[in-house]
Amino acid sequence: MDIGIIGLGAVGLFISSKLSERHDVTGYVRNQKQLNEIRENGIQINKDRYQIRVKTIERLQKHDLIIICVKQPHLAYLMPILNSLDKTCLLFIQNGLSHIQMIQELNHFIMLGVCEHGVSKVNSHQVQLNGLGQIKVGDFQEHNDAKHIQHQLYASDFPVFYDDDIIQTMNEKVIVNSVINPLTALFDIENGQVITNPYLKKIAYQLSKEASEVLEMNCEKSWEKVQEVAHNTKNNVSSMLVDIRMKRTTEIESINGYIVKQSKIDVPTQSNMYHLIKAKEINH
Template sequence: MNEIKEHESREDCRQGEWMMSIKSEMKIGVIGGGSIGLYYAANLSKWFPVTLYTRTSRQSKAIQENGIALRENGREKRAIVRVKQLTEADSIDEDLLLVAVKQYHLQGMVPFFQQLSPDVSLLFLQNGMGHLFLLEQLPQKNVYLGTVEHGVLKEQDTIVQVRGRGMTNVSVYRGSRQLLEQFVSQTNGSFPFQFHQNYQNMMMAKLLANAMINPLTAVLKVPNGELIKNPYYHQLLTAMFTELVSVFPKYKSDATFNKVLEIIQKTAENRSSMLTDLENGRKTEIDAILGYVLKIAEQEQISTPMIQTVYWMIKGLENHLGLDQ
């Protein structure tokens, strides 16, 4: 059974109270031991039986021993969840699998998904839209898409720092919406999900924000808020938006641009995932974000010199760090 334990700090652990919730019969699996996977497994364990699938046995063992700690506003919540190494996942029996690995790992996971039952439903939680090209290779009847607005950072194998709570947006890529709606209805306002009728509009809203914020903050090595605070960086942001909506003209509006500015203001102190990836010597998701934009621009024969330049800069930084293998 999954449980959550909350306490003010590590030292105050013994004074914490066990917080129990009535469990749904729907079984949830979360694939990925990064910040998003840990965060979702811990939160969803309040309502569902959750199994977390990690890549390494080291992390799996650590979570078995210590649970998952969420640190937020000086408090710590610790969730105890079932955990397995992904190589042990030969008998998946979950109703819904949340796929929370990085974009660039998905191609290598296609054979894994292909050997799963077509009746297992999948919810993909990746940045960008590059993974949409892979979904047609999968046999699952129900494939769902999600975008994440939470700001979280993995500090250790079992510890996640919560920098800001937001919404999880979900939509149907193909199949029945019934199980997804049932899943959403059994969570509550402390960890909200919002259902969208049109997955393309939902994904594009996230893509535009990612394409403007992540690469620029990674190249400039600044927190998100500097893109507004510094007038020259703000001009770069505006120029990026202009090129992006030349590729996706349906989204050319003041409302779209203002939504990105609102995200930047809400996350002003945060360092983007692309920036933290580079700072920690990890490969970025630039191919799934700007790479996807450039692919569409090439198909439509649209010139995007600034997007191409920023893409090359990120790829160059990856190359410098030996991450482009």
């Protein structure tokens, strides 16, 4: 397949490299320095090197599939650029849920994805794989072809699965992120401490409960999932903590902000997380 990948951060670099083994991959970046470094060094994951074509975003062209791996705050900028392309398949891989509204306006076949790999960016052309997980993809609208595309993307060392209820899976993930991400970002701690510190664990439970009520999910199952992810990724630095450390805008609007906006009931712990992270962002 001819595949374009927008955003060569942790997730984009990882996906581009793995797909480049079987597909024709073009990565799109927004700064010339990163472009030069990838052209010069290729992409490095742990000790392996991969070569892909790389261009700046202004030169985006149509591909059979375009995978969008930028963070939520950067999606709005891409909307007119994507809409100027002839109709094709777009796959959005973001944490959070606020993009669901935005992408409805796109005149393309749209798929959504959930990334469960643990990857962190070492520098502009190098990522570290902390844990091989999987990617789940599903159709956003009816009559799409996510199953067919999933089949083409799948490889045993790069598992991609079809999910016939991707929104449900994204709801489950946003609950986990609404607990782990702000707590780790506020206290500058690794994921595991959210459940090993007894005081934080109480707040974590309250966050999980509020989010589950708003999204009409089973509270106990959600809490089990939060604990499972916190345990399995106990030594990870969450993506929100990475953003806070790098003094970048976080995805709080699309995670806790989304839950607060969706809520018809009072969700004080979720609302507090939202305001505390926004307060930290102001200091950047």
